[in-house]
Amino acid sequence: MAFSGALTLSDLNDFISPSQACIKPVEVAKTSDTQGSIKVDNTGSYYEVSQDGSETKLETATIKSVLVTMQSHEELYSILKQNAIARETNDPSTHRTVVVSISPQTRASFAAKYNQTPLQVARKMTWFFKNLGVHSVFDTSFSRDLSLLETGREFVARYKKAVEKGSIKAPNLDGSASTGPKGDGDMDVDEYTPKAPRKRIIRRGAAGVADEPAVPVEVESAMPMLASTCPGWICYAEKTHGYMLPYISETKSPQQIMGSLVKNHFGSQLGLNPDQIYHVCVMPCYDKKLEASRSDFYSDIYSTRDVDCVITSTEVEKMFGEQGQIGMDAFGELDLDLGYNSVVKDPVTGADQVLVGASGNASGGFLEYVMQYAAKELFGVNGVDVDQAVGVEVKTVRNADFREVTLEVPGSGEVLLKFAAAYGFRNIQNLVRKVKTGKSPYHFVEVMACPSGCINGGGQLKPVGDNYATVPLKDWIMQVDQQYRNGVLARKPEENPVLEQLYMEWLGGIDTPKSREQLRTGYHAVEQNLINPLAVKW
Incomplete structure (x- = not known):
């Protein structure tokens, strides 16, 4: 493990x-x-x-x-065996409805290794799990839409509060003194033409920063806002840099929002309590097991977790072998379950199901979406596309795992928003030093513990035969990244027709106490007295 x-x-x-x-x-x-x-x-x-x-x-x-033991595919086997006994003995009291939620990074990993499309992988994995006795198979691309929307809303609220408190300076849009962020329509969209794509690579040395006391901040206005989907990064901050916690987005990750959906909304639709559902997430990262095990995601009332078990892509492949399957060629295919799967009818081919999802990088596209959302909500700027560097300037700084994305007022050079993506602990450490001392130039940072992000998580599949000499890992990561986007129709989260219904029927609206309970979380600094950081126990 x-x-x-x-x-x-x-x-x-x-x-x-x-x-x-x-x-x-x-x-x-x-x-x-x-x-x-x-x-x-x-x-x-x-x-x-x-x-x-x-x-x-x-x-x-x-x-x-014991906690780690519960986070294994063996535990899934145990639950499925228990269900089989319950059916044989006609004892429904011990039966649990089993739901599996699969990440798009896992789909991409299998698609690259077994030369399948992501849709084929989704359909084959649905077939595999249902043949084991699983009742429903879903896709965390669906819950990612909710996570992206909430992150965008949270960022806009923080930005406005930071301007109100004077902790950041509002941009000067017209050459006169500016007192705060502009709302929708304050910049004439017709007069704003997104810049042509331009990308620039800058190489900088890592400057040392003296150990200075942390700048005090309030959560509601803390800038930059730091992404919260990577549990490795969250554990690092909680255990070593507690002063960073106010900066971290309180929006739950797609995994944990899917946990809320399955245990609460889906369960209520079936007339089941949360403890009558066993929820498994298939993820690219072992640290997701730690995330699922957090006390924040445990119900004392029902004595159950939102996500009962996390298994990685490699563990699923191991399950194939344990079930007598070599690869995926012999698998059948089943239609994806409706409800929490991001599929639509293909407008071109007319096929019944085609995958859809938010655009952006293979770590979830949080930087891309929040920039696009904030540009529109704060400054009335449409047409921003970070992937294509349209409307923004994209720079690679220091190394391929640190990018800067800047939105400016056309012609003036006035910065409206400055975002960054920092992957890998070396880049994270540089970021932490600047945030700690109040010297960070960014409004939002997408933070990932793994170099190359989630697509390169430690639970992902390796090249065929683990032949690193034949397939260099950099090339392999690129192949998986291409499969992440292969055949997936881009759709903005707000275009997901089910989300508005969920907000109203399940959460009682946007920014209600229930929506905060189900879609937001918190963090906890852990005191350490260890001299050697290698001795940290999780």
Whole structure:
């Protein structure tokens, strides 16, 4: 079992090739006051690099926990066996409705390895799980729409509050003094023509920053707002940098919003209590098991979690072998369940089902969507497309895992919004230093623990035969990234016709107490007295 917290969190030598660079625990035999660094080779082995350059191989840590045992595919087998016994003995009291929710990154991983389209993978995995005894199979692209919408709304609210409190300066749109952000229509959309695509790469050295006290902030106006979908990043902040917590978005991740949907909305439709449903999420990352296990996502009333079990892409592939299947070629296909699957009728081919989802990168597209949403809501600017660098300037800074995206007033150079994406712990550390001292130039940052983001999560499949020499990992990541978008129709979250209905029927509207309960969460600083960060236990 692999989790991110066991790696050193300073001077980290994380480079882009191995996805396990930030998610595999290791044990260190000795403790030293001198901090070295961690190197990961192409086989996924870990080495401690000392000051003199010598390398010591680190052993994989053993995690013994009832909690971890519950977060395994073996537990899913146990529930399915229990259901079979319940049917044989005609005892409905022990029967649980089993729901599996699959991430789009997992679909892409299987599509790349088995030369399938993402839709074929979705249909084949639906067939596989239902043949095991699972009742419903859903797609977390659906809950991602809710997560994106809530994140956009949260950012706009924070931005306005920050301007009101004077913690950030409102942009000057017309050359006169500006007292606050502009609402819809304050900039004439007809007069605003998005800039032609332009991308620029800037190389900068990592400047050292002195250890200064953290700048005090309030959650409602803390800027920059930092994305909250990566549990590795959240654990890192909670355990080592508690002062960062007010900056983190309170919107739940797509996984946990799907947990709220399945256990509460879907359950109520079936007349079931949350504890009568067993919910499994298939994810690209082992750290998602930790996220599902957080006390914030546990119901004391029903003694159940929103997500009972998380299994990774690699664990699902292991299940194939355990069920006598080699690959996916022999699998049948079943239509995707209606309700919480992002599918529509293909407007071109007329096919009954085609995948749809928000555009943006393979980590969920939070930077792209929030920029687009905020540009419209705050300044009346339409036509922004971060993927195509339309209406914004996109720069790669330092390395491929750190990007800046800037929205400016046309012709004046006045910055309206400045966003960034920081992937991998080295980039995260640079970001943390600037945020801590109030020197960050950004309004929003998409933060991911893994280099290359979720598409490169440690639970993802590897090239066929694990032949890294034949398929370099960088090339493999690119293949999976291409499959993430393959055959998926782009649709803005607000164009999802089911969401408005959910807000009204399930949550009682937007920004209601129930919507905050089901779609938002909180974070908790953890006091540490450990000298050696490698000894951190999750």
